[in-house]
Amino acid sequence: MRVIIEDSPAAACVKAACIIGEQLQRKPASVLGLATGGSPVGVYDELTRLHNCGELDFSKVITFNLDEYVGLGPDHSQSYRFFMRTHLFDHVNLPQGSTHVPDGRSLDFDSYCESYESKIREHGGIDLQLLGIGTDGHIAFNEPGSSLGSRTRLKTLTSETIRDNARFFGSEDAVPRLAVTMGVGTILESRCCLLIAYGEHKASAIAKAVEGPVTAQVTASALQLHRDVIVVLDQAAATQLNRQAYYREVEDAQSLLESGQLGKLGIGDE
Numbered sequence: 001m002r003v004i005i006e007d008s009p010a011a012a013c014v015k016a017a018c019i020i021g022e023q024l025q026r027k028p029a030s031v032l033g034l035a036t037g038g039s040p041v042g043v044y045d046e047l048t049r050l051h052n053c054g055e056l057d058f059s060k061v062i063t064f065n066l067d068e069y070v071g072l073g074p075d076h077s078q079s080y081r082f083f084m085r086t087h088l089f090d091h092v093n094l095p096q097g098s099t100h101v102p103d104g105r106s107l108d109f110d111s112y113c114e115s116y117e118s119k120i121r122e123h124g125g126i127d128l129q130l131l132g133i134g135t136d137g138h139i140a141f142n143e144p145g146s147s148l149g150s151r152t153r154l155k156t157l158t159s160e161t162i163r164d165n166a167r168f169f170g171s172e173d174a175v176p177r178l179a180v181t182m183g184v185g186t187i188l189e190s191r192c193c194l195l196i197a198y199g200e201h202k203a204s205a206i207a208k209a210v211e212g213p214v215t216a217q218v219t220a221s222a223l224q225l226h227r228d229v230i231v232v233l234d235q236a237a238a239t240q241l242n243r244q245a246y247y248r249e250v251e252d253a254q255s256l257l258e259s260g261q262l263g264k265l266g267i268g269d270e
């Protein structure tokens with residue numbers, strides 16, 4: 001796991017957008033896995049800015065979102081499809097039909113969820129999956145106790161998640177009780193995972209996810225089993241990490257390597 005600690009949430013968003021941008025430059029027809037919630041908003045703003053400057057082209061990109069509330073249609077102001085339109089889809093040149101957000105109004109969720117998984121496979125799998133984290137350590141809507149091998153399916157939200165997300169709905173009663181969500185197993189199949197978190201209220205979940213035991217009680221901890229994970233944090237979200245100093249040393253060494261300053265790493269005879 002690569003852990004990058006930036007000075008502020010804004011800097012963390014720019015860093016995450018930069019990582020996504022590099023992915024699109026390497027592979028213009030990338031399949032991106034996208035997330036919702038407060039955390040990715042700044043990332044989408046930066047991606048939009050880069051697109052407007054002519055630095056990012058989404059014309060060949062395919063996207064798959066992690067999850068959707070059950071019962072909300074695409075025009076509901078709190079649906080994740082609406083969120084994605086507002087924060088990204090309407091601002092970049094993603095062709096119609098290239099974006100996929102689970103449908104929260106299916107009448108047959110079992111077959112719908114299977115078809116969502118098939119579509120991801122048909123497009124060759126997800127190259128880079130953006131993730132936020134819940135205060136209980138969940139990714140997408142994989143609440144504590146979700147199988148670490150789980151696939152796209154219906155999930156009942158915990159009272160903690162309902163409380164956390166009530167800020168978007170005005171009251172806890174208005175938050176849907178169920179969601180359709182990619183599973184932990186689905187997420188782990190992405191070629192690269194990019195987890196972002198800001199603020200002190202995420203510090204405990206981040207410490208458990210990054211340095212705690214791998215457990216279904218903190219589904220983000222399953223990312224420790226993945227070979228290519230980048231975690232981008234602000235300082236507040238990093239406060240409970242025991243190995244902060246080491247993560248910073250790794251990043252310093254990485255930038256010396258990238259800028260060719262090999263002598264400072266004791267390589268060569270500079």
Ligand code: GLP
Pocket residue numbers: 035036037038039040066067131132133134135138139140141161
């Ligand atoms: C919801 C979403 C998650 C998101 C989490 C945290 O539960 N399903 O994908 O990571 O909220 O959201 P926020 O970034 O608003 O804290």
